[in-house]
Amino acid sequence: xxxxxxxxxxxxxxxxxxxxxxxxxxxxxxxxxxxxxxxxxxxxxxxxxxxxxxxxxxxxxxxxxxxxxxxxxxxxxxxxxxxxxxxxxxxxxxxxxxxxxxxxxxxxxxxxxxxxxxxxxxxxxxxxxxxxxxxxxxxxxxxxxxxxxxxxxxxxxxxxxxxxxxxxxxxxxxxxxxxxxxxxxxxxxxxxxxxxxxxxxxxxxxxxxxxxxxxxxxxxxxxxxxxxxxxxxxxxxxxxxxxxxxxxxxxxxxxxxxxxxxxxxxxxxxxxxxxxxxxxxxxxxxxxxxxxxxxxxxxxxxxxxxxxxxxxxxxxxxxxxxxxxxxxxxxxxxxxxxxxxxxxxxxxxxxxxxxxxxxxxxxxxxxxxxxxxxxxxxxxxxxxxxxxxxxxxx
Numbered sequence: 001x002x003x004x005x006x007x008x009x010x011x012x013x014x015x016x017x018x019x020x021x022x023x024x025x026x027x028x029x030x031x032x033x034x035x036x037x038x039x040x041x042x043x044x045x046x047x048x049x050x051x052x053x054x055x056x057x058x059x060x061x062x063x064x065x066x067x068x069x070x071x072x073x074x075x076x077x078x079x080x081x082x083x084x085x086x087x088x089x090x091x092x093x094x095x096x097x098x099x100x101x102x103x104x105x106x107x108x109x110x111x112x113x114x115x116x117x118x119x120x121x122x123x124x125x126x127x128x129x130x131x132x133x134x135x136x137x138x139x140x141x142x143x144x145x146x147x148x149x150x151x152x153x154x155x156x157x158x159x160x161x162x163x164x165x166x167x168x169x170x171x172x173x174x175x176x177x178x179x180x181x182x183x184x185x186x187x188x189x190x191x192x193x194x195x196x197x198x199x200x201x202x203x204x205x206x207x208x209x210x211x212x213x214x215x216x217x218x219x220x221x222x223x224x225x226x227x228x229x230x231x232x233x234x235x236x237x238x239x240x241x242x243x244x245x246x247x248x249x250x251x252x253x254x255x256x257x258x259x260x261x262x263x264x265x266x267x268x269x270x271x272x273x274x275x276x277x278x279x280x281x282x283x284x285x286x287x288x289x290x291x292x293x294x295x296x297x298x299x300x301x302x303x304x305x306x307x308x309x310x311x312x313x314x315x316x317x318x319x320x321x322x323x324x325x326x327x328x329x330x331x332x333x334x335x336x337x338x339x340x341x342x343x344x345x346x347x348x349x350x351x352x353x354x355x356x357x358x359x360x361x362x363x364x365x366x367x368x369x370x371x372x373x374x375x376x377x378x379x380x381x382x383x384x385x386x387x388x389x390x391x392x393x394x
Contacts, residue, residue: 017060022293030055030288033186042193046166046284050185053288057092064090065289070100071179092289095282100178104283105171106247111276112167112378113231113255114268116346120372122226123219126334129322131376134342135384136318137162141311142388148303153177156388158304161188162311163381164195165344170287171248172385176392182291183301187308192345198309199316199352203340206320211327212360214335216369227260238383244393245386252382315343319373341370344377 010016018024033051037044057065069085070093080100085093098104121127138159145155153176160169161184169188173181191198204212231253238249258268290296323339337357341349353370 012061014060014062019060020293022297023058023060025297026058026291026293027055030058036193043166043189045280046189047193049281049284050189050288050291053092053285054182054291055288056285057289057291058293062090065092065096065292066090067290067292067295069093070096092286096286096289098279098282099170099174099181099286102171102174102247104279104286105167105174106251107275107279108167108283109248109382110251110255111271111279112346113252113257114259114271116252116256116259116375116378117371118230118256118375119222119227120219120368121376122222122230124369124372126326127338127372127376128379129326130319130339130342130373131378131380132342133322133339134315134319134373134377135163135380137311137313137315138381138384138388140314141307144310145303145307148307150300150303151177153392154180156392157184158307159311160184160381160385160388161191161304161308162315163344163377163384164188164192164312164315164349165378165381166192167283168248168344168381168385170283172389175389178290179295180300180304181287182296183304184308185287186291187305191308191312192348195343195345195348196352196355198312199340199349200356202313202316203320203337203353203356206317207324207336209360211324211336212357213364214327214332215361215364216333216335216338216366219368219372224260224262228257231256231260234379238379238386242383242386242390244389245382248382248385249379252378312343316340319343335364335366335369338366338370338373342373342377342380344374344381346374346378347371349377350374 030051033047036042037047037051066089069089070080082097085097141162142155142159145158146152150158157173157177157180160172166188170185173184235250235253239246255271258264258271319339319342320336323334323336326334327336335357337353341353343349350367350370354367357364357366
């Protein structure tokens with residue numbers, strides 16, 4: 001009797017139900033990502049949650065996440081039955097509804113908007129051009145993805161990694177290619193964490209020491225009225241041009257308006273802190289849940305990682321090259337290094353511009369100048385995602 005009971009307990013345990021070596025590989029990979037997030041502090045706010053979601057989803061027979069409820073590889077027009085998800089899904093299936101519907105990324109944009117000062121960009125409107133140029137990698141990666149055999153929606157989802165904006169990548173992929181979500185999210189956040197390693201060699205290769213030494217004039221003062229009008233005007237213009245971008249741009253600008261209007265400090269504080277923290281937990285664990293061993297350990301994942309790196313590199317190149325052009329047109333008044341900050345990794349990319357510039361000239365202070373293209377990149381990546389959704393979303 002005792003032996004039979006023990007045998008029954010063993011057979012119903014996860015240990016006895018590990019049927020694929022890839023499950024063990026994914027568990028080890030999850031532990032490695034936890035190490036990167038906790039010990040090396042690579043984007044820890046999201047990477048820790050993603051890694052733990054990866055760990056949970058690859059432990060056998062938990063029923064915590066059921067990918068069959070979300071995607072059928074044999075069907076290109078698979079529609080999610082949300083009522084079935086609520087009745088049959090596990091905990092992470094229910095949390096994943098917020099990813100699939102675009103709720104979590106949009107709410108994160110609300111918090112990002114509440115934390116963002118668009119003043120440096122308004123003080124130097126040319127920053128918008130640098131933010132746009134730094135989206136070059138998105139379109140280069142899109143072309144390469146299609147050449148390598150990915151479909152249009154898959155290519156668009158992979159390409160958005162070049163915007164260096166994790167929530168935008170998750171939002172777009174959740175709508176266009178949810179089966180690639182885990183790989184794309186991990187690639188996007190990994191490269192965002194590696195900005196200080198990826199960008200400087202490209203910046204140094206494309207600029208001369210004389211260009212890197214350029215000191216820029218102090219930015220003009222931006223009035224409160226300008227800061228209040230800006231989010232309203234951007235919402236109207238962008239959403240009229242690209243209605244599909246309304247969730248991201250709309251909440252980004254709402255968050256910024258809460259910050260700048262000065263009459264709803266409590267709401268601004270909630271968006272920046274409590275709400276942001278709750279949503280990050282749900283988003284990161286849900287995304288991690290999509291990294292099931294049978295869907296993640298594929299040749300496509302390797303291609304995504306490589307394409308993501310190329311997208312990020314091309315985006316940096318695009319920003320720096322336009323910065324060089326603007327430097328020449330301005331008679332040497334613009335330091336081209338600030339162009340690299342046009343990717344949407346706020347504020348890390350701006351800090352990298354400052355660090356590289358100060359290395360060339362210790363008295364150089366580019367941080368505030370680089371913040372203009374940096375916050376412009378947030379808008380640029382969201383607009384690019386809206387464009388891709390409009391093209392491939394059907």
